[in-house]
Amino acid sequence: MTRSIRWLVLGLVFSLVACGQETTPPPAATAPGAPPPVSAPTPFGIGSIQLGSQIGADKRVLAAAESFAPSDTIYASIATQGEAQRVVLAARWSYEDGQTVAESSETVASAGPTVVEFHVAKPDGLPAGRYRVDVTANGAPAGTREFEVR
Amino acid sequence: MSRFSDFLKSAVGGAKAAPARPKADFSNVQAGSSQAPIEKEEEVYAVVAGDNLSKIANRLYGNANQWKRIFEANRDQIKDPDLIQPGWKLRIPRP
Numbered sequence: 001m002t003r004s005i006r007w008l009v010l011g012l013v014f015s016l017v018a019c020g021q022e023t024t025p026p027p028a029a030t031a032p033g034a035p036p037p038v039s040a041p042t043p044f045g046i047g048s049i050q051l052g053s054q055i056g057a058d059k060r061v062l063a064a065a066e067s068f069a070p071s072d073t074i075y076a077s078i079a080t081q082g083e084a085q086r087v088v089l090a091a092r093w094s095y096e097d098g099q100t101v102a103e104s105s106e107t108v109a110s111a112g113p114t115v116v117e118f119h120v121a122k123p124d125g126l127p128a129g130r131y132r133v134d135v136t137a138n139g140a141p142a143g144t145r146e147f148e149v150r
Numbered sequence: 151m152s153r154f155s156d157f158l159k160s161a162v163g164g165a166k167a168a169p170a171r172p173k174a175d176f177s178n179v180q181a182g183s184s185q186a187p188i189e190k191e192e193e194v195y196a197v198v199a200g201d202n203l204s205k206i207a208n209r210l211y212g213n214a215n216q217w218k219r220i221f222e223a224n225r226d227q228i229k230d231p232d233l234i235q236p237g238w239k240l241r242i243p244r245p
Contacts, residue, residue: 057186058186058188058189059184059185059186091183093179093181095174095176097173097174099173099174099176100176101176101179101181102176102180104181104183105183106183106184106185108185110187112188112190113187113188114185114186114187114188115186115188116183116184116185117183117184117185118182118183119181119182119183120179120180120181121179121180121181122176122178122179122180123178123180124178127175127176129174
């Protein structure tokens with residue numbers, strides 16, 4: 001009898017202690033039709049380099065080419081994607097003998113995809129021969145294209 | 151010995167070097183750069199309280215009957231076109 005009373009008291013004490021403890025709140029109810037989670041921003045990336053002698057208002061080359069006339073303006077168009085806080089794209093144009101023809105850079109700070117164009121021309125005509133354009137992003141190689149002037 | 155040195159002279163100096171090609175001149179090259187953002191195919195609209203697809207279509211397209219375009223573009227999110235919730239981000243195709 002006394003044993004059963006003891007168990008009863010013990011049970012009572014346990015239940016009192018349990019009631020006194022803070023219960024963890026249930027997970028917040030999700031409202032029906034709650035908005036889907038917003039996806040993380042797309043990381044910055046660089047597409048391939050397109051060469052041409054004409055570009056549109058969107059800075060893309062109108063017709064891809066690898067061979068140009070000396071009087072042409074040569075465009076290298078590069079599409080970027082994702083968010084860029086501050087990315088410096090640079091183009092180095094060089095001739096077949098290793099000579100640097102020209103260098104220029106463009107800082108991209110965009111919340112979305114962008115097209116960057118670099119161009120080179122020479123009023124009295126570019127010398128015939130093989131050329132290349134090397135593109136870097138914040139100093140790291142981002143792509144190379146070779147072309148010919150004849 | 152003299153025959154050997156003659157041979158060396160003829161081998162080294164005898165062969166006439168090809169005339170050096172004049173270095174290409176790039177002194178007046180004009181270079182530059184520019185950029186343009188890529189136009190998005192669609193915009194995003196955040197639903198507010200009181201919105202419905204017809205109202206949004208009327209506001210954005212000027213025609214409430216265009217609600218179906220918004221519905222079709224958001225079929226993954228909208229199950230019932232009569233039921234959209236504040237806070238939803240809807241894709242709005244360009245007109």
